[in-house]
Amino acid sequence: MASVCLQLLAFALAFCGVSGVLAATLLPNWMVNLDTGSNVITAIVQLQGLWMDCTCYSTGMFSCTLKFSVLSLPAHVQAARATMVLACVLAASGICTATVGMQCIRLGGDRESKSHAAFAGGLCLMTAGISGLIPTVWYTKEIIANFLDLTVPESNKHEPGGAVYIGFIAALLLLISGTIFCTFCLKKDPEAWLPPPKQQHPPAAKPEGSSAYNLKDYV
Numbered sequence: 001m002a003s004v005c006l007q008l009l010a011f012a013l014a015f016c017g018v019s020g021v022l023a024a025t026l027l028p029n030w031m032v033n034l035d036t037g038s039n040v041i042t043a044i045v046q047l048q049g050l051w052m053d054c055t056c057y058s059t060g061m062f063s064c065t066l067k068f069s070v071l072s073l074p075a076h077v078q079a080a081r082a083t084m085v086l087a088c089v090l091a092a093s094g095i096c097t098a099t100v101g102m103q104c105i106r107l108g109g110d111r112e113s114k115s116h117a118a119f120a121g122g123l124c125l126m127t128a129g130i131s132g133l134i135p136t137v138w139y140t141k142e143i144i145a146n147f148l149d150l151t152v153p154e155s156n157k158h159e160p161g162g163a164v165y166i167g168f169i170a171a172l173l174l175l176i177s178g179t180i181f182c183t184f185c186l187k188k189d190p191e192a193w194l195p196p197p198k199q200q201h202p203p204a205a206k207p208e209g210s211s212a213y214n215l216k217d218y219v
Contacts, residue, residue, distance in 0.1 A: 003184055007102045007118070010180035013173045014098065014125055018091040020170025021132050025084040028054045028064065029161035031143060049163065050081050076142045080135030084167070087131035091174055094124030098181050122181030125174045132171030136164050 028049030045056040054064040067073060073081075098121025099105060101114045140160050147157045 004103050006180055006184045007104070010122075010177040010184075011095070011099065011102065013180075014091070014095045014177035017125070017129070017170045017173035017177060018088075018095055020166050020173065021084065021087050021091055021128065024132075024136075024163045024167030024170060025050065025088055027161075027163035027166070028052050030080075030139060030163045031158035032161040033155075033158045046158075047161065048158065049161075050077060050084065074142075076135075076138050080139055083131045083135045087128045087171070087174075090124050090128035090131060094121045094128055094174075094178065097121035097124060098177075101181070118181050122178040122183075125178030125181065127178075129171045129174035129176075129178060132167055132174060136168040136171065139164055 028051070029047045030050060031048040033046040033048075034044075044058070047054040047056065050067075052064045052066045054062065056062050070078065098118055101116070101118030101121055103111075103114065143158055143160050143164075146152055147159070
């Protein structure tokens with residue numbers, strides 16, 4: 001029963017992690033720059049993401065531009081694109097495989113096969129978490145280094161956006177869920193969902209005093 005509860009907890013964490021990684025990959029606010037200009041009325045918020053750059057004006061207008069050119073992007077943006085897409089694929093594959101290996105699901109065969117499936121799903125989730133940590137940490141490092149550089153003008157300095165924090169938290173959730181599946185889902189505990197073993201009934205004994213008829217009696 002305890003392993004089933006741990007699997008349900010790991011599944012909930014993995015689901016939140018998959019949703020967070022997917023949202024962080026698509027959101028455009030990896031870097032945020034607020035340019036107030038001469039007054040608050042002319043304030044402009046610039047958002048830079050992995051796939052598009054957006055600009056929000058104080059008047060309520062909002063415009064975005066897609067990043068079509070890959071070679072013109074910085075190295076950390078290209079690496080973040082690749083690793084975040086890889087994290088999404090691995091997280092989706094891991095949660096599907098781990099679901100088959102859950103003990104409360106009547107799929108996947110016997111307990112040994114389900115344990116192997118849960119372990120494989122946990123490995124995919126842990127790999128997805130590591131793939132999600134790499135771009136968030138690298139992106140944050142580049143933003144801080146650019147912000148502390150005195151040669152960079154104030155208008156070109158950015159701060160970490162919400163997508164970076166979402167991706168970091170989602171990667172940690174994937175790591176935790178993968179660790180739970182790999183360490184606590186291989187216990188050989190009897191489960192209630194397994195069908196009871198078939199009992200072999202001994203053949204009924206013949207009552208004493210009764211004898212089979214012999215064919216010779218009829219000859």
